[in-house]
Structures are given as structure tokens and as C-alpha cells.
Amino acid sequence: MKVIDAVKSRRSTRSFEQRTLPPEMIQEIENAILHSPSGSNAQESHFVIVQDEQQLRLIKRFAPGLSGDPAAVVVLCSNATESLIRGGIDTAEVLRFVNLGIAAAYILLIAHSNDIGNCPVRSFHRESIKKVLGLPEEIEPELLISLGYADMPPRSKTSKKVLEVISYDQYGNNH
């Protein structure tokens, strides 16, 4: 699948088949993570890929925004301490979140281009997820991405009008 086709056809999945992911898919996710760019190449983020049934159950318990029963959840974590050491103040304050956002997009698109349904999830209780995963103090879970085979076709998306979102050459110029 071409990247543009993946971008245009990806939708969030909130209901999954009861089917595990093949190991190649997990490798693809690892590739997405490892090849994702980061400001000053700091690579300060950490990712926990969860497939264990009991761990998934515990995550779901403390993540009301996570719908359905995904086969895996990728937990995208920031690391304030390492951001500061490797990237400086700007990375610690802002870029670590930008970097995670880019990694998230890579994961979503790689998953979708392999026909794996996915949904980014921010509605969860941070401290609880931190405890469930045994994350060290300086590592914060920022976003979950659920992964699995979708069990229903995606709904169509309503996007804002292009003029509301994009200007050309100067703010407000619409052509």
C-alpha cells in the first residue's frame, strides 16, 4: 500500500476480532519505532509492546478510552530526564511530545498498511498504567495505540474544509 493510500484510508478501530498478531507484524511495529525521526536524534522515547493477556486486561481496566479487545497495545512513553540530557531544554519541554507524536503516526500507518486496525488512546490513568507496566519514575506513559484485526468496516470520516485548516504562503491566504 502506498503511504498516501494508507493516510487516506486509515480510521480508528474500536472493535477487534479475537486473533493474535503474527510476529512479523510486531517486527514491523519495531521498525516503525526505530526508524521514526526525533529532534537532534535524541531517541529518548520508550515503547512497551504489550501482548500478554493478563497485562492487556489490566491496561483496559485503567484505560476507559480503550475500546474493544485489541490483540496488542503499544504504550508510548516519554522520558523527561533523558530528553534533557540528550536533547536539551527544548526537547525536555516540547520535542519529546512531538517526537512521540511522529512515532505514533508511523506506528498507525505501518499497522494500517498491513491491514491491522489501530486506535490512538489518551484516556487512561497514567499512574495506574505506570504501575501495571512497572515503569521507572522518569518514564511517563503518554499515549496507547491499540492494535488488532478490525471486526467491522471503518466509518467514513468528516474532515474540516481545506480552507479552515491550510493557508498558502501567508496565514489566511486560501489559494
Next chain:
Amino acid sequence: MTSMETTTKTADQILEQLRDYVAYTLTSAKGLYREPHSYGAMRMVDSMERALHLLQEAGIKDEALELALSAVRKERWRAMTDPQGFGRAIDDSVLGLVVLSINK
């Protein structure tokens, strides 16, 4: 959480599901402080649906509630993109419940 069939579960399994339910509801309560307001309605409806499901699995059925919930189930996906549409679906369900309650 949409399954209608009644399965007989062991007390341990139901207890585990009850734990899921309690944690889900409590975590949702915390979410109300920072998340968009419209999520609150969605979480409450989900939480009630989970409770209904638990009742079913314990062998108890409340068909009136099941019926009243069906409109919400159908329109649930609107909760995030069209909260007012979701609100209308809740209205339909509540009105269904009133009719069922009066006719009982």
C-alpha cells in the same frame, strides 16, 4: 460488550469482570476532571452497559433496559464526532425506558 447471549460463568470469572467494571468506572470518574465534557455521558452509558452485561452473565436479564439501550448502542460511535447526535440517542433511549416503565 454487545453480546446478547447468556453464558454461564463461574463466580470467579464474574468477580474478575466486576473488578474490570469497578476500575473502569472509577478511572472514568477521574477522567471527568480533564477530558472533554461529552466523554462523561459516553462513559456513563458504557458503564451501565457493562453492568447490564454482568447481570446477564450472572443469569439475570433486564429486557426493558436492554431494549432501551438499543438506540444508544446504534449511535454510540457518534459520541466523539457528534456528541449532540449521541445525546439525541440517549434521549430516545430514556424515552423508550419511560414508555416501558409506564406500560409495566
